[in-house]
Amino acid sequence: MLQRLSDIEDNIWAQAATPIAIPERLLIVSDAWHPQVNGVVRSIENTNRELIRRGVEVSMITPDGFRNIPCPTYPEIRLSIASYRKVAAKIEAARPTYIHIATEGPLGLTARRWCIRNGMPFSTSYHTRFPEYVAARLPIPESWLYAFVKWFHNAGYGCMVATPSLADELKQRGIRNLLSWSRGIDSTLFRPYPLEDNPFGLPRPIFMTVGRVALEKNLPAFLDLDLPGSKVVVGDGPARAELQKLYPDVHFLGAKFGEELAHAYSQADVFVFPSKTDTFGNAILEALASGVPVAAYPVTGPADILHGNAKAGVVDTDLAKACVAALSCSREAARSVALNYSWEAATTQFIGNVRVANHRGRKQTHAVSL
Structure with a gap:
């Protein structure tokens, strides 16, 4: 499993990733939050959950703290209508040691503005x-949008x-200071169940996909x-x-959660992931x-996870070929790949990266002040 990217200075990571003696208060700003159900x-x-278990004080700024409106063409996503003053007040009330901005939406933009105005280093995630x-929904060139992302x-x-x-x-697109944050899996919840002869009352083999039923998921493929x-x-x-x-x-079958979702997964013969735009694919691990x-x-995503694990799945430009070939893969090998991922390890990466970003920002600010 990926630990960190090769262009991170090892000595800085080793120093900054170590827990510090003072209480750590992390503020996460995210435009994606409940009732959305997605990987973010x-x-x-x-x-x-893991951060709190380690003693990190976590607070959040999300759309549920403000008046919000449905996103055009995607009403499940709520867009916050929040003044700079209100967001700034929430940030200052949290008295954060660190700030992590998870999304590029209205709240993320406002938090970014506050951090720059107040000289507060911050980390982000893509x-x-x-x-x-x-670009799939509005007539805006991707090149303009990537310039915004940069x-x-x-x-x-x-x-x-x-x-x-x-x-x-992203490095090719000019984005700097890239840090690795992998993902984890609850391997106690998501586990093999006894296989039923006709799950959901349907004949096998069962080809299943799980996730948001949305344009960007490329489901018709x-x-x-x-x-x-x-x-x-x-x-x-x-x-x-x-x-x-x-x-x-x-x-x-509609949305499923918890044990019901885990059971549904377990009855599939092949999990099909048709998306070409996901940045990871948590459902693959599930x-x-x-x-x-x-x-x-x-x-990106399936090719990374399945790299070197041909017995656990198949990636191919011909999705039908991949589906049929995956029928011959090993269910034991699939489970074995997932067990390489844990939220404990992913959280170690995350908080280490947060400390690295803060360390870099403080170091640069100090150098400028000199």
Whole structure:
């Protein structure tokens, strides 16, 4: 599992990643929060739990603390309407030792402004291919949007990314101070269950995908495939109603959570991940932990996770070929790959990166003042 990127200075990381003697108060600013169900929210939730267990005081600024409106074309996402004064008051009330800005939305932009105005170093994370998602919905060139992403993240002292391939891509786009923050899995919840003969009342093999039913997930690439057995979609989102009409033979089970979700995963024969724009794919780890081989395109996320693990899944530019080939993969090998990931290890990376960013910023500010 990736620990940290090669361009991080080892001596700085070793010094700054060590816990400090004074109480640590971390403020996380995120435009993505409940009731959204996505990888950003789950990653922050799991990381927060581990941070608190380690004695880090965690507070958050999220849309639920402000008046908000639904995002055009994607009403599940709420956009905060918050003045600079109100956000600044919340930041100052938290008295943070560190600030981490998780998203490039209205709250993230306001927190960025406050940090720069007050000389407060901060870290960021690149969770979502923001330029591709916006360009798919609005007539804005991706090049303009990537210029915005570069402007946003380069103001901080550490931009966290989940995989080496994504780091390479962003580095080519001029984004600096890249830091590795992998992801974890609850391997107690997501686990193999006894296989049923006809899960969901459907004939095997079961080809399943799990996640938001939305434009950017590229679901038709899976739903259009001519495959044996049954296709199952678990999740909800803005495209669900339309896709259910277009694909009456596909079984849409809606959103599931907890043990019900874990059981659903475990009954699949192949987990299909058709997205080409995810920056990691938490659902891939959930499927693997459930003992389900993965079929995907050779893109950031699945290509990183399955690299060197051909018995656990198949990546191929021909998704149908990958799906059929994955039927011959090993459920034991799939589970074994997932066990390499834990939220404990991912949180060690995260808090180390936060300290690194703060260390860099304080060091630069001190040098400038001299």
